[in-house]
Amino acid sequence: MSIDLAVIGGSGLYNFPGLENASRHTVDTPFGPASGDVVMGDFAGRKLAFLARHGESHTLPPHRVNYRANLWALHSLGARRVIGVNAVGGIRADMGPRVIVVPDQVIDYTYDRYTSFCDVEGAEVRHIDFSEPYTESLRRALIAAASKADIAVIDGGCYGATQGPRLETRAEIARMKRDGCDLVGMTGMPEAVLARELDLEYACLALVANFAAGCGDEAEISIEEIFAHLAAATAEVPRILGALLKS
Numbered sequence: 001m002s003i004d005l006a007v008i009g010g011s012g013l014y015n016f017p018g019l020e021n022a023s024r025h026t027v028d029t030p031f032g033p034a035s036g037d038v039v040m041g042d043f044a045g046r047k048l049a050f051l052a053r054h055g056e057s058h059t060l061p062p063h064r065v066n067y068r069a070n071l072w073a074l075h076s077l078g079a080r081r082v083i084g085v086n087a088v089g090g091i092r093a094d095m096g097p098r099v100i101v102v103p104d105q106v107i108d109y110t111y112d113r114y115t116s117f118c119d120v121e122g123a124e125v126r127h128i129d130f131s132e133p134y135t136e137s138l139r140r141a142l143i144a145a146a147s148k149a150d151i152a153v154i155d156g157g158c159y160g161a162t163q164g165p166r167l168e169t170r171a172e173i174a175r176m177k178r179d180g181c182d183l184v185g186m187t188g189m190p191e192a193v194l195a196r197e198l199d200l201e202y203a204c205l206a207l208v209a210n211f212a213a214g215c216g217d218e219a220e221i222s223i224e225e226i227f228a229h230l231a232a233a234t235a236e237v238p239r240i241l242g243a244l245l246k247s
């Protein structure tokens with residue numbers, strides 16, 4: 001079956017609203033199980049595959065997600081274009097709660113994750129170019145789709161990927177800001193690099209759930225507020241992706 005678009009849903013997006021004639025696919029991968037079944041169906045007149053990154057009941061923390069299995073599963077089912085939907089904290093002043101960003105750069109602060117398909121016995125070592133971590137044509141298409149759907153998104157920004165599952169300290173965020181990060185999230189890497197290793201087109205739709213530590217007015221970040229903001233931003237995702245599929 002050909003797939004027009006694959007979507008990896010992050011926190012707050014555990015199934016894809018409006019997906020019709022859905023079928024579930026459990027994929028055996030050389031890297032173990034994916035986060036769950038890939039759900040394939042019709043959306044906006046095209047074929048969409050959906051995978052919940054943290055599992056459909058959010059049981060996998062960011063550092064335990066089997067990113068390799070997830071990308072492998074989507075690729076083996078025939079996906080060639082992938083959108084990663086990621087909850088993030090905003091560092092830049094204009095990236096407050098409910099803002100949607102299509103980042104163009106990444107800094108990876110994660111550790112102890114499998115970051116390549118080639119760290120398997122006997123696999124050929126491949127050094128890939130990652131100067132531009134996201135597929136520019138897909139980023140452009142996503143931004144154009146949001147505009148067509150009349151949904152504001154910010155074009156560009158640097159995504160800093162942290163280990164989680166805890167949020168960061170103020171000092172950590174201050175350092176990330178000095179480094180040039182505009183957003184902080186826990187799942188953007190190694191997903192983006194693994195997609196590149198499989199020659200998948202990949203872009204990120206980052207949904208701002210909160211101001212990162214020390215960036216907003218509040219002394220503490222409320223997890224309830226994070227999920228409320230996330231629900232509001234997540235509600236816009238199907239319309240953006242519907243416009244992308246119709247373009």
Ligand code: HPA
Pocket residue numbers: 087088089090162167168184185186209210211212213226
């Ligand atoms: N930090 C890291 N990941 C996040 C945050 C944050 O503040 N908010 C949502 N995901």
